[in-house]
Amino acid sequence: MTINVLFAAKSERWETYEQPLRKALADAGLDARLSMDIPPAEVDYIVYAPNSDLQDFTPYTRAKAVLNLWAGVENVVGNDTLKIPLARMVDPGLTKGMVEWVTGHVMRYHLGLDTDITRSDARWEPRTPPLAQERSVVMLGLGALGSAAAKLLANIGFQVTGWSRSPREVAGVTCLHGEEGLKQALGRAEIAVLLLPDTPATENTLNRETLALMPRGAFIINPGRGPLIDDDALIEALDSGQIAHATLDVFRTEPLPQDHPYWAHPGVTVTPHIAAETRATTAAQSVAENIRRGESGEAFLNLVDRDLGY
Structure with a gap:
């Protein structure tokens, strides 16, 4: 039939x-x-x-x-x-693409690549970045995409903590859940990656209160969903130095309006929803x-x- x-x-x-x-x-x-x-x-x-x-x-x-x-x-x-x-x-193709994109931007922040890429003068400033094992990365969201990215980062050697709303287990990853788990995870998030779904319960997961829990000078990578972040709170955190830089691939309104402050902010890298397809x-x-x-x-x-x- x-x-x-x-x-x-x-x-x-x-x-x-x-x-x-x-x-x-x-x-x-x-x-x-x-x-x-x-x-x-x-x-x-x-x-x-x-x-x-x-x-x-x-x-x-x-x-x-x-x-x-x-x-x-x-x-x-x-x-x-x-x-x-x-x-x-x-x-599987989308998952591989997301893992590669996330890993690339985690490594960019971990190694401080922007320092050299954006250099406009002749300063010679040698530096030694930490090893991956000395860097704490937090994956917010442990679905298919988040788990795959967390596993690869753990295999590289990063201290990877994953957080989800309900209990999950991912090999090589410290898994936390619930409200208290989120606080613990953010408290160690030198680099935070957001791969949560867009639901009423996840909207503004990063807001003024939760951004303040992160180590000062932390980095944020969001290839998940735009509403996961309170935009005004993030800009305030960037301006104060609480957050050093954010790479954002998704937004509440897409294409991102030309007058949106993210475009001109020195602490934000905007990518046009290209993390994975x-x-x-x-x-x-x-x-x-x-x-x-x-x-x-x-x-x-x-x-x-x-x-x-x-």
Whole structure:
């Protein structure tokens, strides 16, 4: 029996994903009809991007699951018409890209590379950076991305502490959770990396109170979600020297408005949401695997907990 798979995303995404998805479905041994135009009552699975025109899931009475193309689900998880399982995207290609980006910026701060890169005079100032084992890095968020990045940093030799809202275990990483755990983690965060989901419970995780807990002169790297940081509080902390520098890849409004103070602040590096991107080939394989599981009666991978919001 043919499986009807609706691709519900922007048309430019269809051009990128059509062939990888067709190949991944065939490689998985699935007889699938993949299209952007299937009558709702005939759809078995929805491959979905939250910015698509499909916002009412009520007519999709036969659908078994919505398979998100994005790692973030904050723009769909609260949809009251969505009653079927929702799987977030955990793409091996995206994970590798995020780990490389995070590691690069952690090493940049650890080695003090900006001192030489931005030098504009002829000063000769030798310095010896600490070894990784002498540097404390804190990973806020221990999902698939945070855990992968934390493991690599620990393998390099950093003292890595991970924090999450609920208990987690990651090999080689000191794992903390809960409100008290957050305070402990930030107290040792010479470099803090934010890879938390965007939920009401994580908004402004870094605010005036929590930024003050960090060692003076700490560094912040945020490739997670813009709302994780109170922007005004961060600018105050940068101006006072409490935070030495912040590299920010995500923002509450994107593109970041041209008049936003982050652009001109000497203590901020702005990158245009480039830390990690879903790769069509590997993402298509993840989608096909979940469809195969659905058809064989196995549990879907990476299901979203509606109560937690991720």
